[in-house]
Amino acid sequence: MSTPPPPRTLIDKHRPAPAERAEDDGPFGWLRALGPRGRRAFGGAFGGYALDSYDYFTLPLTMVALSAYFGLNSGQTGLLTTVTLVVSAVGGALAGVLADRIGRVKALLLTVITYAVFTVACGFAPNYETLLVFRALQGLGFGGEWAVGAILVAEYASAKHRGRTLGAIQSAWAVGWTLAVVVYTVIFSLLDPDLAWRVMFWTGALPALLVVWVRRSVRDAPEAAEARERSPQKGSFAVILRPGRPGAPGLLRTTVFAVLLSTGVQGGYYTLATWVPTYLKTERDLSVVGTGGYLTFLISGAFLGYLTGGYLTDVLGRRRNIWLFALLSAVCILAYANLPSGADTLVLVLGFPLGFCMSAIFSGFGSYLSELYPTAVRGTGQGFTYNTGRAVGAVFPTMVGFLADSWGVGGALVFGAIGYGVAALALLGLPETRGKELV
Template structure:
């Protein structure tokens, strides 16, 4: 992997250090790509959170126990590994934009289908198929933008893309609050899934206005190994692939444990109403949004590995404080939601740049798609574990298992190189 620095292209002045220098440096095509990737990831997040937010209503409707409910999340994330790997290979073979559209259409169609599920088994199947698109969108969108971004600004640029997750999460909470306030729960959870048709509008924009980065496309098309799955397991990339997968497993295991079970924890063990839960999540989400942006800035300043290690430790400490707060301290719980959301999101800001820089152009999609989503699939067993352990530990106590994931992430960093400042060849 080359580490030589290239001369800035027109519009990418070396002294351009304003707050939005990273956005100006992308150029017109790059900014359109950023818009498509940001929108795709925001709506990916929205469609994902239709399940956790509706989990209590779905559990009551189908008479599920916590283990069965947690399995709905786990199967989504496990299948997302397949979707992510396939999308990464497609991104390397047919292009970033075409693969991005395919992932968005897939997760939108099957999110809507979930709203028509007549029983638990059908819902489980539809949710698994939704995972195919859900798994591929982020990796493809992140690579699309990374290949437009300069090394100087890549962390901030990809951190901004990552912040779309908080935007989609916030939109889902707003819609959830309104839908469950005015509709019967047995109908409301179905309506939440039906609103997952929104991403279809984004596909129209992407198809008309977004294109792959020309130089990266030419280099990728000239390679005889583009989209080769076996290449990422060959000697020169095997170590990177294994440790990047372990890193992703740890971080996402911790994250999805919280994202899946915090709404249920707030309702069942803290006794909050639907509107109250929305208020608590508002602080969590606003912390997440600022965390993504801050983490993007720090990953360019202190390095990819240091940023991840810092927020892995802080996230684990946040889980301990959040889950062990005494009864009657809901006011303090509200305040703790902000730093928890901040830390568990800032850790992700460096992922887009870090994984993109670890792999050569010909297999960048394949490597990033596989490692990010395989890690998500393995880490997905943590939410199910929490579901089963909550019967004896309570949801709050079982949330502590999320800290195990962050410990794995710190260990994984020992096997990976620092890539700060690395130009994409």
């Protein structure tokens, strides 16, 4: 007589049974392996990050119109991005602590509501100073959404599929970016720029629809919630900043190098995300529709880069994937920014590998940072390192803004390549975590 299988525990209920996981090696095996609850969590995190991206890009896409409306110089427009990213460090750190203390889903809802409300508020700004304040407050929610959503899904994903699962979450950024470019192209083609930039910000109310669905349908991974509740030190900055000592390894070294890694990658990325639209308009003399077309090509590369990088981070490992695409991203930036005048076809063609490489490097971030920290402080660690890196990396697009008048936007984009060099060096202080179980 065969022995019946043991009953499934609360810890295993959200995942498929072993028999159900037998065919999880196909193209969508990672999605099946999440189970019903995990797939709902995936949908909530994907939608939240896509709309996070949409609300972020309302600024770079309207930057030329804003500069003309308020009479801003390059340094002032660059400061709008910088303050968003700097304040996002505060928002991300706080969201990480909340994720460890009140749960992943509740923290996710708070971040989405925050970035949506203040994106809409930007559209009502009567002057530059008010816009700066609203954009800073938008950064509070913007900073926390990715870290919380990534942890929520990482705790449902299997070690085997975690890289490609989180890479798929990262691809939501390209989806939101695409939506922003489409809406921007339509709005600025139909309306006067002085009104169009306001309408663009007002469309940032879209996330309200997502909030209703997440509130009703998404739950934290059971075993992660249980482990978090058992820990006496959940959501503690002291734990992630504690140096090691004999017999008691600390997390300070991990935190320092993870911040440097995040600084380099995001410094490079946000330099491009902030200034490429301006570069295409002012130095390539493209129209609104022309800029949208070139950005669509860039974003297509980004979407495929997220998915490919997610697969490679499981195959090559977290560190090798980041090293590979840090090098390729730096090369692409230098080539893209130094094309001769009149080479518009090359600008179009190089946009695809540029978008591909600078996005593929991000695919491993969700899984890598989640695997570097224990469950009780996973939100705190990931929120702090990712968003502190984002804040420090904000110096890079600011430098481009202040040097654009003398170097040209294209010449100043070299700071993006420097950022990727910092990321490659940071990996020397971090371990490989591929295959690590989170609970």
